[in-house]
Amino acid sequence: MLKRRKRELKFVEGRPQESEWKRFIRVFFGRRIVLFGLIVVALYIIVAIFAPWIAPYDYKTISSTILSQPSAEHWLGTDTVGRDVLSRLIFGVRPTLIVGSVTILIAAVAGTILGLLAGYFGGWIQTIIMRFIDALMGFPMILLALLIASLLGGGLKNIVIALGIALIAGFARVMCAQTLTIKENDYIIAGRSLGLTNFRLMWKHIIPNAFPPMIILATMNIGMVILMEAGLSFLGVGIQQPDAAWGSMVSAGYNRLTSNPALSVAPGIAIMLIVFSLNMVGDGLRDALDPRLRGTL
Amino acid sequence: MVTYIIRRLIQAVFILLILTFIVFGAVRLLPGDPLLMFLNATDIEALSPEALDQARHELGLDRNLVVQYGIWLGDILQGDWGKSLHFKNANVLQMIGQRMPVTIHLGVLAFFFSSVIGITLGVIAAVRRGRWADTVATLLANTAITIPIFWLGIIMMLVFSVELEWLPVAGYTPINEDFWLSTRKLIMPVICLMIGSLGAVARLTRTSMLEVIRQDYIRTAWSKGLRERAIVIKHALKNSLIPVITVMGLQVRFIFGGAVLVEKVFAIPGMGRLMVEAVDGSDYPVIQGAVLVIGIIVVLTNLIVDISYGWFDPRVRYE
Amino acid sequence: MTLLTVENLKTYFHTDFGLVKAVDGVSYEINEGEIVGIVGESGCGKSVTQLSTLQLITSPPGMIEDGKVIFDGRNLLDYPANGPEMRSIRGGKIAMIFQEPMTSLNPTLSVFQQISEMLSLHLQMDKETQRKRAIELLTQVGIPDAKRRIDDYPHQFSGGMRQRVMIAMALSCNPKLLIADEPTTAVDVTTQAQLLLLMQNLVRQYHTSLIIVTHNLGVVARYAQRIYVMYAGRIVESGSCDDIFNQPKHPYTIGLLKCVPRLDEEEDRRLVPIEGLPPNLINMPPTCAFLPRCPYKIDRCREEPWPALKPVGNQQVACYVDTKLTVQ
Numbered sequence: 043m044l045k046r047r048k049r050e051l052k053f054v055e056g057r058p059q060e061s062e063w064k065r066f067i068r069v070f071f072g073r074r075i076v077l078f079g080l081i082v083v084a085l086y087i088i089v090a091i092f093a094p095w096i097a098p099y100d101y102k103t104i105s106s107t108i109l110s111q112p113s114a115e116h117w118l119g120t121d122t123v124g125r126d127v128l129s130r131l132i133f134g135v136r137p138t139l140i141v142g143s144v145t146i147l148i149a150a151v152a153g154t155i156l157g158l159l160a161g162y163f164g165g166w167i168q169t170i171i172m173r174f175i176d177a178l179m180g181f182p183m184i185l186l187a188l189l190i191a192s193l194l195g196g197g198l199k200n201i202v203i204a205l206g207i208a209l210i211a212g213f214a215r216v217m218c219a220q221t222l223t224i225k226e227n228d229y230i231i232a233g234r235s236l237g238l239t240n241f242r243l244m245w246k247h248i249i250p251n252a253f254p255p256m257i258i259l260a261t262m263n264i265g266m267v268i269l270m271e272a273g274l275s276f277l278g279v280g281i282q283q284p285d286a287a288w289g290s291m292v293s294a295g296y297n298r299l300t301s302n303p304a305l306s307v308a309p310g311i312a313i314m315l316i317v318f319s320l321n322m323v324g325d326g327l328r329d330a331l332d333p334r335l336r337g338t339l
Numbered sequence: 340m341v342t343y344i345i346r347r348l349i350q351a352v353f354i355l356l357i358l359t360f361i362v363f364g365a366v367r368l369l370p371g372d373p374l375l376m377f378l379n380a381t382d383i384e385a386l387s388p389e390a391l392d393q394a395r396h397e398l399g400l401d402r403n404l405v406v407q408y409g410i411w412l413g414d415i416l417q418g419d420w421g422k423s424l425h426f427k428n429a430n431v432l433q434m435i436g437q438r439m440p441v442t443i444h445l446g447v448l449a450f451f452f453s454s455v456i457g458i459t460l461g462v463i464a465a466v467r468r469g470r471w472a473d474t475v476a477t478l479l480a481n482t483a484i485t486i487p488i489f490w491l492g493i494i495m496m497l498v499f500s501v502e503l504e505w506l507p508v509a510g511y512t513p514i515n516e517d518f519w520l521s522t523r524k525l526i527m528p529v530i531c532l533m534i535g536s537l538g539a540v541a542r543l544t545r546t547s548m549l550e551v552i553r554q555d556y557i558r559t560a561w562s563k564g565l566r567e568r569a570i571v572i573k574h575a576l577k578n579s580l581i582p583v584i585t586v587m588g589l590q591v592r593f594i595f596g597g598a599v600l601v602e603k604v605f606a607i608p609g610m611g612r613l614m615v616e617a618v619d620g621s622d623y624p625v626i627q628g629a630v631l632v633i634g635i636i637v638v639l640t641n642l643i644v645d646i647s648y649g650w651f652d653p654r655v656r657y658e
Numbered sequence: 659m660t661l662l663t664v665e666n667l668k669t670y671f672h673t674d675f676g677l678v679k680a681v682d683g684v685s686y687e688i689n690e691g692e693i694v695g696i697v698g699e700s701g702c703g704k705s706v707t708q709l710s711t712l713q714l715i716t717s718p719p720g721m722i723e724d725g726k727v728i729f730d731g732r733n734l735l736d737y738p739a740n741g742p743e744m745r746s747i748r749g750g751k752i753a754m755i756f757q758e759p760m761t762s763l764n765p766t767l768s769v770f771q772q773i774s775e776m777l778s779l780h781l782q783m784d785k786e787t788q789r790k791r792a793i794e795l796l797t798q799v800g801i802p803d804a805k806r807r808i809d810d811y812p813h814q815f816s817g818g819m820r821q822r823v824m825i826a827m828a829l830s831c832n833p834k835l836l837i838a839d840e841p842t843t844a845v846d847v848t849t850q851a852q853l854l855l856l857m858q859n860l861v862r863q864y865h866t867s868l869i870i871v872t873h874n875l876g877v878v879a880r881y882a883q884r885i886y887v888m889y890a891g892r893i894v895e896s897g898s899c900d901d902i903f904n905q906p907k908h909p910y911t912i913g914l915l916k917c918v919p920r921l922d923e924e925e926d927r928r929l930v931p932i933e934g935l936p937p938n939l940i941n942m943p944p945t946c947a948f949l950p951r952c953p954y955k956i957d958r959c960r961e962e963p964w965p966a967l968k969p970v971g972n973q974q975v976a977c978y979v980d981t982k983l984t985v986q
Binding site for chain 3: 555654
C-alpha cells in the first residue's frame with residue numbers, strides 16, 4: 043500500500059524523483075561561484091596545515107634587510123623589521139582559520155543552548171533569555187569584543203572568547219525561532235504525550251531538525267568573524283607580535299604605503315579572498331539545504 | 340497601533356535595564372580589581388593595602404553587588420557618569436558629548452547612503468534577474484560585505500589622497516565651519532563605513548524583492564495594465580522592504596562598530612577614536628560610558644524601526 | 659458578434675525537468691455578452707490559457723510558442739508583452755479575477771488605492787470622482803458600509819468579501835471581457851453561490867462577456883451558455899451547456915459528470931470518481947493523454963496520435979470512440 047502511494051506521488055509531482063542528497067549535490071555544486079569558494083577554502087586549509095613547508099622563510103626571523111622591495115628571493119618583499127612578508131602571510135592563515143572556526147563553534151554551541159531553552163520552555167525563561175540577547179544585540183560586536191579584550195588582555199585565546207560572546211546573540215535568535223516552529227509539530231506533541239523527557243525531545247528531535255539553518259548561519263558568520271578579528275588585530279588588541287595576523291600586518295604597513303604598498307595590500311587581499319569564498323559557500327549551502335531561508339539568514 | 344507602540348516601549352525599557360546591567364557587570368564580574376574603575380593601575384600599586392581598603396569602603400565596593408548596581412544606575416540616571424582616569428578628572432559624559440556629534444555626522448551619512456544605494460542595487464538586481472545588471476549588482480554586493488573597511492580606507496587614501504591628490508588625507512572639520520572642506524574630508528570615511536551595510540542591504544533587498552515579485556498580488560497588478568515601474572515601486576517595493584527594515588536597524592550597530600576602525604584610519608575625533616584611546620589607556624570609566632551610550636542609541640533606533648513597521652505593514656498596525 | 663477568438667494557442671514551460679506543454683493547441687471563442695465555462699482538473703492548463711491571452715505568463719520559464727488571440731479584430735500576441743497596447747487592454751478591456759482572494763490583493767495598499775489606480779490609469783478620473791466611483795462599485799458588489807470600509811486593508815475583510823473587492827476592481831473600468839479564474843474555489847459553498855449570482859447579474863447589467871474557469875462542473879452548469887472541457891493542455895470537448903450535461907461524448911466529460919451530484923436524477927445514483935490521476939505533463943507520449951484512465955479505450959487509441967476535435971452531433975469532441983455505443 044505504501045509502495046503504491048509513493049509511485050502515485052511521483053506521478054503527480056511531475057518531475058523525476060530526486061533524493062535529498064542528489065538535490066543537495068546538484069544545487070550545491072551547480073553554481074560556479076560556490077565551487078570557486080569551495081576550492082579557495084580548501085586551498086587555505088591546505089596552506090594552513092602545510093605552512094612550514096610552503097613558506098620560503100620562517101615568519102618570525104629576520105631574513106633580509108628591512109623593507110626590501112618584492113624580488114625573486116622575497117616575492118612580496120620584507121617588512122619593517124626585515125621578515126619575509128609572503129611567509130608571514132602564509133603563516134597568518136593559521137590564526138585566521140582558528141579564530142574563525144573556534145569562535146563560531148563556541149558561539150553556535152552557546153547560542154543553540156540558549157535559544158533552545160528559550161524556545162522550548164517559553165514563558166518567563168524565554169522572556170529573560172531573549173531580552174538578554176536583545177540587550178547583547180545593542181552593542182556593536184566589535185565594541186563588545188574590544189571591551190572584553192581590554193579587560194582580559196589581547197592574544198588569540200581572549201580574541202576567541204570575546205568574539206564568541208559577541209556572536210552568541212545571532213545564533214540564539216535563530217535557534218529560538220526554529221525551536222518555536224518545530225515544537226508545534228505533531229511528532230513533538232505525540233512524543234510529549236508518550237512521556238518522553240524534555241531532554242530527549244530536545245536532543246533527539248529539535249536539535250536535528252534545527253541543524254540545517256544553524257549550519258548555514260555558522261558558515262555565513264565565519265567570514266564576519268575573520269573580518270572582526272582582522273579589525274581587532276588592526277587596532278592592536280588582537281593577536282600580538284611576533285605572531286603573524288593579517289590585520290596587524292595591514293596596520294604595520296600603514297605608514298609605508300607609498301614606498302612598500304605590498305605590506306598592506308597583500309594581507310587585505312588575503313582577507314577578502316577567504317571571506318568572499320566563505321560567504322559564497324554559505325550562500326550555496328543555504329540554497330542547497332533550505333532555499334526558504336533566503337532573506338532570513 | 341497604540342498598544343503595539345506601548346508594548347514595544349515597555350520592551351525597550353526592559354532591554355535597556357538589562358543592557359545597563361551587562362555594562363555594569365562586565366567590569367565587576369570579569370577578572371580585575373573593580374577599583375580600576377576609579378583609580379589608575381599605577382595609583383593602585385602606590386597605595387598601601389589599608390589605604391586601598393579605605394578607598395574600597397568609601398566607594399562602596401565592599402557592599403552587595405545589587406546595591407552597588409542600584410547606586411551606580413542612580414548615578415547614571417542623574418548624569419554622573421564618572422571621571423576619566425586618563426585625562427585627569429575629565430567628566431565622562433562631557434567627553435562623550437564632545438565626540439558623539441562627530442560620529443553621528445559620519446554615521447547618519449553612512450546610514451543614509453548605504454540604505455539608498457543598497458536598496459536601489461537590490462531592486463535593480465531583482466527586476467533584471469539573471470541579466471548583466473543583476474550579475475554586476477550581485478557581485479558588487481557580495482564584494483562589499485567582504486572588504487575589511489580599515490584596509491579599504493588605507494587603499495583609498497593611497498589612491499585618492501596620496502597619488503591623485505583629489506581628497507584631503509584625513510581629519511575632520513565640523514560642517515558649520517566649512518561645509519565644502521567638511522564634506523570632502525568625509526567622502527572616504529563615509530564610503531568605508533557604509534560599504535558593508537550597503538552590501539548587506541542590497542543582498543537582502545534582492546532576495547526579498549524576488550520573493551515578492553512572484554506573489555499573486557503582483558500578477559494582479561500586471562493584469563490591471565500597470566507599467567513595470569509602477570508595479571515595482573507601488574506594489575513590490577513596500578512589501579519587500581519589510582524584512583529590509585529590520586536589517587537596516589541592525590546596521591546602526593555595525594556603523595558604530597565600523598566607526599571604531601574608520602575613525603582610527605582617518606584620524607577623526609569621534610566616539611570610535613575615544614574608545615580606542617580609552618582601551619589603550621585602560622580608561623574604564625570612559626569605555627563603560629561609551630559602550631552604554633552606544634547601546635542606548637542602538638536600542639532606541641531599533642525601537643523606531645519596530646514602530647516604523649506599522650507604516651510599512653498595515654497588518655502590524657491593526658494587530 | 660464574436661468578442662474574442664483564440665486560435666491554436668500553445669504555451670510551453672521550459673523547466674529543469676523538461677518541456678511542459680501546458681497549453682498545446684487550444685482554440686475557443688466567446689461572443690459579446692456570453693458566459694462561457696472552461697472546465698478541467700487542476701493542472702490541465704486552463705489557467706495558463708487565460709494568462710496567455712493577456713500575456714501574463716512569467717517568462718522564463720513560460721513561452722507562448724504559437725497561436726493567435728484575436729480581440730476587437732487585433733491579434734494581441736502581435737504586441738510586446740508589457741507594451742502600451744497590451745497594458746491598455748489589461749484591466750481596461752479585459753479584466754481578470756484570480757483564485758486566491760487572500761493573496762491576490764496587495765496587503766500593504768488599501769482597497770481604495772487598489773481600485774483607484776485602475777480608474778486613473780484607464781479612465782483618467784480625478785481623485786474625487788475615483789472615490790465616488792469606488793464607493794459605488796463596492797456598494798454594487800455588496801460590501802456593506804462601503805463608504806467607511808473603502809480605506810480598509812485587505813486583511814480586514816473576510817475571504818468572500820475580498821473576492822467581492824476583486825470583482826469590483828475587475829469591473830471598475832467597464833471591461834468588455836471578464837475572466838474569472840477559479841473565482842469561488844477558495845470560499846465556502848454559500849458564498850460561492852452568492853458570488854456567482856453577483857457576477858452573473860453584473861455582467862448582464864454591463865453587457866460584459868464572462869469566462870469562468872473552474873474544475874467544478876457544478877459551478878458552470880447554471881450560469882454558462884457554452885462549455886469547453888480541457889484535459890492535459892487541450893480541449894477535448896465543447897458544446898452548449900445543455901448538450902454537454904445531457905449527452906456528454908468524451909470519456910473524460912462523462913467521467914467528470916459522474917462525480918457531480920445532480921438534483922434532477924434518481925436519488926440513489928452513485929458518484930463515481932475518475933480512476934487514476936491527471937498525467938505528468940513532462941515528456942508526454944503522442945497518444946491521447948486520457949488513455950491510461952479511459953474506460954472506453956480501443957486499440958486505435960494506442961496506435962494513433964491524439965485525435966483532433968471533430969463535430970459529433972452538436973458538439974466538438976476529440977475522441978476515436980463513439981462513446982454512445984459503448985455506454986451501457
